[in-house]
Amino acid sequence: MRCLYIFNRNGMCLHYHVWLRSLMTLSPQQDQKLMFGMLFSLNSFTAKIDPVSSGKENNPPCSFYSFRTNTYKLHFMETASGIKIILLTDPRIGDLREALMHIYSNIYVEYVVKNPLYSPGQPFRCELFNMALDHYVKTLQ
Amino acid sequence: MRAGSREVAESCLDGITMEMVATYCDRLHSSKPDLAARRIEAIGFQVGQQLAERYTRDRPRFTDHLEVIKFICKDFWAEVFKKQIDNLKTNHRGVFVLQDTRFRWLTRISVDSPLTPSEANNTTLAAAQAGGKYLYFPCGLIRGALTNLGVPCAVSAEIAALPACSFIIRIKV
Amino acid sequence: MAPAKPGDAAFANVDHVNAELFTLTYGAMVRQLLTDFEDVEEVNKQLDTMGYNIGIRLIDDFLSKANVTRCSEFRETADVIAKIGFKMFLGVTATVSNWNADFTECSLVLDDNPLVDFVELPETCQGLYYCNVLCGVIRGALEMVSMRTEVKWARDMLRGDDAYELRLKLIEHVAEEYPYKDDD
Numbered sequence: 071m072r073c074l075y076i077f078n079r080n081g082m083c084l085h086y087h088v089w090l091r092s093l094m095t096l097s098p099q100q101d102q103k104l105m106f107g108m109l110f111s112l113n114s115f116t117a118k119i120d121p122v123s124s125g126k127e128n129n130p131p132c133s134f135y136s137f138r139t140n141t142y143k144l145h146f147m148e149t150a151s152g153i154k155i156i157l158l159t160d161p162r163i164g165d166l167r168e169a170l171m172h173i174y175s176n177i178y179v180e181y182v183v184k185n186p187l188y189s190p191g192q193p194f195r196c197e198l199f200n201m202a203l204d205h206y207v208k209t210l211q
Numbered sequence: 212m213r214a215g216s217r218e219v220a221e222s223c224l225d226g227i228t229m230e231m232v233a234t235y236c237d238r239l240h241s242s243k244p245d246l247a248a249r250r251i252e253a254i255g256f257q258v259g260q261q262l263a264e265r266y267t268r269d270r271p272r273f274t275d276h277l278e279v280i281k282f283i284c285k286d287f288w289a290e291v292f293k294k295q296i297d298n299l300k301t302n303h304r305g306v307f308v309l310q311d312t313r314f315r316w317l318t319r320i321s322v323d324s325p326l327t328p329s330e331a332n333n334t335t336l337a338a339a340q341a342g343g344k345y346l347y348f349p350c351g352l353i354r355g356a357l358t359n360l361g362v363p364c365a366v367s368a369e370i371a372a373l374p375a376c377s378f379i380i381r382i383k384v
Numbered sequence: 385m386a387p388a389k390p391g392d393a394a395f396a397n398v399d400h401v402n403a404e405l406f407t408l409t410y411g412a413m414v415r416q417l418l419t420d421f422e423d424v425e426e427v428n429k430q431l432d433t434m435g436y437n438i439g440i441r442l443i444d445d446f447l448s449k450a451n452v453t454r455c456s457e458f459r460e461t462a463d464v465i466a467k468i469g470f471k472m473f474l475g476v477t478a479t480v481s482n483w484n485a486d487f488t489e490c491s492l493v494l495d496d497n498p499l500v501d502f503v504e505l506p507e508t509c510q511g512l513y514y515c516n517v518l519c520g521v522i523r524g525a526l527e528m529v530s531m532r533t534e535v536k537w538a539r540d541m542l543r544g545d546d547a548y549e550l551r552l553k554l555i556e557h558v559a560e561e562y563p564y565k566d567d568d
Binding site: 228255262265 | 395398399400401402403404405406408409410412413415416420430433434437438441442445472473474475498501517521
């Protein structure tokens with residue numbers, strides 16, 4: 071695992087966690103903004119280029135769930151409520167869609183959304199979330 | 212469906228108790244924390260009385276205070292908080308301390324992790340303070356239940372380290 | 385045995401509490417609000433606000449457990465609320481009816497309502513929408529899936545009507561927009 075981002079529907083980065091990142095060329099703010107912008111463009115690109123369905127009617131618009139470069143792989147999921155979870159990993163890692171869903175359902179919802187001290191829509195770094203995330207990520211490696 | 216056997220999602224109850232605190236402590240009486248605490252405690256008191264009534268309907272009358280306290284630690288706790296009290300202490304002069312090492316309504320409370328080591332000392336305290344607001348309601352529940360069962364008392368709570376807490380019952384003579 | 389309906393599966397999937405504890409807690413809170421405000425309209429408003437705050441959190445709880453990936457259409461979403469949402473949280477279902485011509489308004493008629501078990505309203509709270517928290521919850525949850533709505537009680541048995549009927553009105557779909565300006 072390299073790092074994790076969680077954005078909400080308004081493009082606010084709720085959480086940014088770095089496990090391993092030897093190269094940091096941008097400030098965290100610039101980095102997050104660039105990441106969100108890329109996701110936004112890529113999502114609208116994948117939907118517009120879709121040769122199969124129009125994205126209207128009952129079909130949800132298509133989306134991507136990962137891409138890979140020679141040095142890293144980016145895994146992505148988005149919920150109907152606009153929560154976007156992004157994991158950057160080693161390029162050799164396989165499909166992590168289930169892992170992203172697990173992070174959303176069992177860690178984000180349980181320890182952030184259900185934490186009475188959390189104000190919805192605000193960035194967070196609560197201890198229980200961090201602990202549960204670290205614990206879970208270790209099981210993936 | 213028969214009332215009593217019916218269930219709802221726990222999130223519904225969590226939502227209501229969370230918003231009860233937000234409404235009274237943050238919106239209505241943010242400058243008067245004591246007043247907010249009394250209002251929430253009063254809500255708990257009503258519920259505690261009604262629950263005690265329902266939970267004891269089919270059982271013989273209690274013979275002394277200790278028996279009532281034990282009922283609260285076991286049956287009442289299991290119904291409401293899904294476990295029993297872990298440790299019960301008393302000074303034998305009307306003060307009882309109920310320790311719950313993992314109080315269900317505190318298990319998801321979590322403060323921000325510290326950014327610097329110096330902040331780390333404050334987080335335990337901050338967590339205990341923030342968690343305290345969520346104990347006004349259970350304090351009222353316990354006082355209401357005990358009062359209904361013939362044990363007039365005062366109830367307060369302490370948090371040492373989340374999610375553990377103690378409820379202190381002082382019986383009025 | 386596998387539950388037959390998606391709502392049943394969702395309800396089986398979450399932790400439960402005795403409905404009595406929930407219903408009595410809600411009732412005691414409404415009574416306390418009535419004592420503190422003395423103004424029924426204000427209590428209605430408070431209940432709606434509380435519901436909204438609950439709804440904006442509950443939506444993620446719902447989506448993470450109900451296996452619903454997209455709520456993009458209002459018509460389909462109303463069905464999801466009635467059949468899965470109500471079932472998952474309150475253990476009851478609702479029936480969707482009375483659509484208007486352009487499918488922006490509908491009614492949810494509750495088949496049963498656990499919030500009102502043991503409730504009798506005193507004469508003094510005329511005008512109270514006892515279950516107004518539900519309006520707020522639905523409004524808050526829908527806002528998080530890009531739908532701005534208005535939710536009101538159309539019929540309320542505590543006020544002498546013959547059913548619990550919520551009226552939902554879609555005001556607009558809020559499209560997700562790029563939140564940053566290009567030059568900042």
